[in-house]
Amino acid sequence: MKGRFYRLTRDLHLYLGLFISPFVLVFSVSVFFFVHSWTPKLAPATARTRVVSSLNLPSDLAKLSGRPLVDALKPILESMNVPGEIGFVQHRVKEETLSIPVSIPGRVTSVSIDLARHEATIVTRETGLADALMTLHKSPGGHGPDIRMNWFVMKAWRWFADATVYLTLFISVSGIYLWYVLRAERRIGFILLFAGILTFFGIAYAVSH
Amino acid sequence: MPSATEPVVTAGSKTPTRSWAGFERWNRKLHFYTGLFLIFFLWLFAFTGLILNHPTWTFHEHWKNRKETNYERAIAAPGADAVNDLDQARDIMRQLEIEGDILWTTTRTDSSLLDFQVRRPGHFYFIKANWAKGNATVRQAEVNLWGIMKVLHVFDGQVADDPRNSRDWALTYLWAYSMDAVAAGLIFMVLSSVFMWLQLPQKRWTGAIVLSLGCLSCGLFCWGLRWIF
Numbered sequence: 001m002k003g004r005f006y007r008l009t010r011d012l013h014l015y016l017g018l019f020i021s022p023f024v025l026v027f028s029v030s031v032f033f034f035v036h037s038w039t040p041k042l043a044p045a046t047a048r049t050r051v052v053s054s055l056n057l058p059s060d061l062a063k064l065s066g067r068p069l070v071d072a073l074k075p076i077l078e079s080m081n082v083p084g085e086i087g088f089v090q091h092r093v094k095e096e097t098l099s100i101p102v103s104i105p106g107r108v109t110s111v112s113i114d115l116a117r118h119e120a121t122i123v124t125r126e127t128g129l130a131d132a133l134m135t136l137h138k139s140p141g142g143h144g145p146d147i148r149m150n151w152f153v154m155k156a157w158r159w160f161a162d163a164t165v166y167l168t169l170f171i172s173v174s175g176i177y178l179w180y181v182l183r184a185e186r187r188i189g190f191i192l193l194f195a196g197i198l199t200f201f202g203i204a205y206a207v208s209h
Numbered sequence: 210m211p212s213a214t215e216p217v218v219t220a221g222s223k224t225p226t227r228s229w230a231g232f233e234r235w236n237r238k239l240h241f242y243t244g245l246f247l248i249f250f251l252w253l254f255a256f257t258g259l260i261l262n263h264p265t266w267t268f269h270e271h272w273k274n275r276k277e278t279n280y281e282r283a284i285a286a287p288g289a290d291a292v293n294d295l296d297q298a299r300d301i302m303r304q305l306e307i308e309g310d311i312l313w314t315t316t317r318t319d320s321s322l323l324d325f326q327v328r329r330p331g332h333f334y335f336i337k338a339n340w341a342k343g344n345a346t347v348r349q350a351e352v353n354l355w356g357i358m359k360v361l362h363v364f365d366g367q368v369a370d371d372p373r374n375s376r377d378w379a380l381t382y383l384w385a386y387s388m389d390a391v392a393a394g395l396i397f398m399v400l401s402s403v404f405m406w407l408q409l410p411q412k413r414w415t416g417a418i419v420l421s422l423g424c425l426s427c428g429l430f431c432w433g434l435r436w437i438f
Contacts, residue, residue, distance in 0.1 A: 011412075018406060018420040021399045022427035027258075028399075031392035035385045037367045037375075083438040104434045132431050142359075145264040157430055158262060165259040172248055172255075179241045189245050196246035200253070203387055207364065207380045208330040208357050 006181060013174040016167050023164040030133040039130045047125045052080045055118040061098070062091065062115055070150045073100060080120055082109050085151040088144060104153075105139075106132030136161075233408060240401040243394045250391045257362035260355070271356030275333075278349045286321075286340040295377060298325050301338045301345060309334065310366045310378040329380070330364055331357040 033039055055076065064072055070086050077086070077100070087101035100111040108131075110123045140148045140158050149155045179189050225233070244251075260269045287300035298311050301323065309329035317323065321341035327334040335348040352360075365385045366376030376382055406416045 014402075014406060014409075014412060015415060015419045017402050018416050019423040021402065021420065022423045024395055024399050026427060026431065028392040028395040031388055034369075035365045035367070035388050037369060104438055105430055106432070106435050126435070129431065132435075136430055140262055142261045142264045153430075153434060160426065160430070161262055162259060165255045168251065168255045172244065172251055175241060175244050176248070179245065185238070185241070189241065192242050193245045193248065197249055199246075200249040203380075203383060204253075204330075204357075204361060207384050208332070208361070 006178075009174045009177055013171055013178060017171050020164050020167045020171070023160060024168070026133050027137055027164070030130075030137040033130055033134050034137070039128075039134065041128055041130070043128060045125055045127055047123060049121065049123045051119065051121050053117075053119045055079075055113065055120055057113070057115065057118055062096075065089075065091075067146050067150075070147050073098075074150070076113070077102060077111065080111070080122060082111055082122060083151070084109060085139075085149075085154045086147070088147070103135060105135045233405075236401050236404055240398055240405065243398055243401075247391055247394045250387065251395070253358060254362060254391065257358050261359060261362060269355040269359070271352040271359065275350045275352045275356070277351075279346070280349070281344055281346045283343055284338060284340060284345045285343070294323065294325075297323055297338075298336075299377075301336065302327060305336070305345060305347060307334050307336075307347075308378070308380075310364075310376065310381045312368070313373050328360075328364075329378070330360040 056079070057076065058072055061069075061072055069089055073086060073089070077083075082102050084102040084104040084107070087103060089101075090099040091097075092099065096115045098111075098113040098115065100113065102109040102111060106127055106129060108125045108127055110125075112121045114120070136157060139154055139161070149158060179185060182189075260266060282305055284301055284304050287297040291297045291300045294313070294317065295311065302308065302311075307327050309327040309332065312326040312328055314326055315324045321339060323336075323338045325336055327336065331352055333350040333352070335350075336345055337347075338345040361384070364381065365388065366374075366378065366381035367385075368374035376385060403420075406412060406420075409416075
């Protein structure tokens, strides 16, 4: 029974670890980009601009805000072939324009809708892989929960991001078990575990007190 | 008890050289040594990543539950050697006995006024210094343990695309480099685990299938979306 449990834990540790390893790499590699405010560009960022006119806009569009505004913008953006996650929309009352950022990991599209002329100017920028990793790392994030996850793909990303956390927790706990059954490694393991605990709480205490 | 990652030498396969066997053994040892050392860092970043992704979960609310205090202190004008905003802010912080990373949020309009924020996990200071009047008003906010943990997840002293807001506190450097170390440790653990899996012939096919599934699903988000849409 003990042997079966060990083998099952060992196999789950291996296979679940292999499954989440690309996700762990996404979160780990992007840490360097955040910490050092550095976004390597493998290829030059490209931008293209196009104008779409004769837009069919709802009459109350300018009065909407928050999630109702995002929901109203979705079919308009779809008709202009601008897929992606809609960010914080700015309404410039004087200019009668709506500025809408739409993002796909690695691509940022800025849509400016002229409410009076029923016309949209669309600027699409390809921002590259590093930017895609950073976008994924911070998605959905803590800001604007009422409007976030308005694109089904990013909803799916949230499930994967959550799954990465749950599986990481499982893998770390199962890793402790797998280490503990190796008697020859217990002593050095305990030393490293306590060294890690001391380092973690030492630094966390120093920065927060 | 045999380890999951002990190499299996099958009949007819080549006997590994001594140095190769040493490399395999140390790869395996370093895999769990790194994991054990980093486990609390890993739990912090994993758990706070989860709660940051779920701002509607109310149990970890910290800002609404903050404790605020307001006070005013007399200050002396910064010395002649404090020639720029950062030096002057540090001088004022020294006088107020406040430590942390400086966050610039306003553009300066008057040379005798200086508005800035100081942050460190759990503590937020909003400082308005006026050395023409010889005083500084401080709004201090303290947040709960959830707030400390969430700030630790993102505490690197940098604001994207704003070179003015860069790290300026020694402990911010320490924590930021700890984040680097955790990230580097995780990358090592992933690579070492792939190596250990490749040493297990009987697990290769199943492993290849789950690794491919992981790569496909992750690659879809990193590259595929731009290709599809």
